[in-house]
Amino acid sequence: MAGAGRECSIANALAVIGERWSLLVLREVLLGERRFDQIARNTGASRDILAARLRALVDHGVLTREQYEQRPPRHEYVPTEAGRALAPVLLALMEWGDRYVTEGPGPTRWVHDCGAELHPELACAHCHTPVTADSIRLLRLGTVR
Amino acid sequence: MAGAGRECSIANALAVIGERWSLLVLREVLLGERRFDQIARNTGASRDILAARLRALVDHGVLTREQYEQRPPRHEYVPTEAGRALAPVLLALMEWGDRYVTEGPGPTRWVHDCGAELHPELACAHCHTPVTADSIRLLRLGTVR
DNA sequence: ATAGTCAGTTGGATATTCCAACTAACTGAG
DNA sequence: CTCAGTTAGTTGGAATATCCAACTGACTAT
Numbered sequence: 001m002a003g004a005g006r007e008c009s010i011a012n013a014l015a016v017i018g019e020r021w022s023l024l025v026l027r028e029v030l031l032g033e034r035r036f037d038q039i040a041r042n043t044g045a046s047r048d049i050l051a052a053r054l055r056a057l058v059d060h061g062v063l064t065r066e067q068y069e070q071r072p073p074r075h076e077y078v079p080t081e082a083g084r085a086l087a088p089v090l091l092a093l094m095e096w097g098d099r100y101v102t103e104g105p106g107p108t109r110w111v112h113d114c115g116a117e118l119h120p121e122l123a124c125a126h127c128h129t130p131v132t133a134d135s136i137r138l139l140r141l142g143t144v145r
Numbered sequence: 146m147a148g149a150g151r152e153c154s155i156a157n158a159l160a161v162i163g164e165r166w167s168l169l170v171l172r173e174v175l176l177g178e179r180r181f182d183q184i185a186r187n188t189g190a191s192r193d194i195l196a197a198r199l200r201a202l203v204d205h206g207v208l209t210r211e212q213y214e215q216r217p218p219r220h221e222y223v224p225t226e227a228g229r230a231l232a233p234v235l236l237a238l239m240e241w242g243d244r245y246v247t248e249g250p251g252p253t254r255w256v257h258d259c260g261a262e263l264h265p266e267l268a269c270a271h272c273h274t275p276v277t278a279d280s281i282r283l284l285r286l287g288t289v290r
Numbered sequence: 291a292t293a294g295t296c297a298g299t300t301g302g303a304t305a306t307t308c309c310a311a312c313t314a315a316c317t318g319a320g
Numbered sequence: 321c322t323c324a325g326t327t328a329g330t331t332g333g334a335a336t337a338t339c340c341a342a343c344t345g346a347c348t349a350t
C-alpha cells in the first residue's frame with residue numbers, strides 16, 4: 001500500500017479483506033465451500049493467488065486451516081468469528097450490487113424468517129431504527145497522518 | 146480480472162468498487178471532501194492511480210464530475226444516488242474494522258439520533274428484525290460459469 | 291516577477307497478477 | 321502393479337498495475 005492517509009477502520013479493514021479476491025473467497029467459505037479446488041473454481045481466482053490469499057486470511061484470523069483427513073493430508077478453510085462477522089458486509093455489498101450493478105434479478109437471493117425475500121438495510125443496534133444519512137452525526141473523525 | 150467464477154452481485158459490485166482505493170475515495174467523498182488534492186492527501190493514494198479511480202467511478206455512475214469554478218476550470222467529485230447507497234457498505238466495513246482489526250477505540254465514531262453511539266447491524270427491510278446467519282435461507286444461488 | 295494552488299499527466303522502477311504446467315501425496319479401477 | 325484421477329498447492333515467465341517524484345498548465349495572490 002502507499003502513503004498513510006486517514007486513520008480509519010475502513011482502511012484497516014481493507015488491509016485485511018480489501019484485495020481483489022478476499023471477499024469472494026469469504027463468500028464461498030460462508031456459503032459452505034471449504035476446499036481449495038472448489039474455492040478456486042467458484043471464485044475464478046488463479047491458484048497461486050488463491051493460496052496467497054488463504055494464507056493471508058488465516059494469518060489475519062479471518063479463516064482457520066483445519067485438517068479433515070489424515071491420508072492424504074487434506075485441509076479445509078473454516079471461518080472464524082471474525083470471518084462470520086463479515087457476512088453483513090457481504091450482504092450489504094450484494095444488495096448494492098443487485099440494485100446498481102447487476103442487470104435483471106439478483107443471481108443469488110435469500111428469504112428471511114419473516115417470509116419476505118431478504119433486502120437488508122442498516123439499523124442502529126441500540127434502537128433498531130434504520131440508519132439514514134441524516135440520522136447520524138460525526139462524533140469524532142480520524143486524523144490524517 | 147481472471148476467470149469467470151460464480152454469477153454474483155458481490156463480484157459485480159467488486160468490479161466497480163473493489164479496487165484498492167475506490168472505497169477510500171468513496172469514504173472521503175461521502176465525508177464531504179470533493180477535491181482531487183484533498184482526496185489524494187486523505188486516502189494516501191498516489192495521484193495517477195487516484196485519477197484513474199475517479200475516472201472509473203465516474204464511468205460506473207458512482208460519482209459525477211462537476212465544475213464548481215470557471216477560471217481556472219475546477220471540478221469536484223459528487224456522489225450519485227448509487228454512490229450514496231454505498232454508505233451502508235462503508236459503515237458495515239467500519240464496524241467490522243473497529244471490532245476485529247483496529248486496536249483501541251475506533252478512530253471515527255458516529256452518534257445515532259436515538260442518542261447512542263452508532264453500532265450498525267443488518268436488519269430485514271421488511272420486518273425490521275436483525276438479520277442473523279440462521280434467520281435467512283438461500284432461495285437461489287448464482288451458478289458458476 | 292515570483293510563489294503558490296489545483297488537477298492532473300508522464301516516465302521509470304517495483305510489485306502483483308495471470309496462466310499453464312508441474313510436483314507431491316495419495317485413492318480406486320483393472 | 322500400473323494407470324488415470326483427485327486434491328492442494330508451487331513454479332516460471334510474461335503481462336499488468338502500482339508507486340513515486342517530477343513535470344505541465346492554468347490560473348491567483350503578493
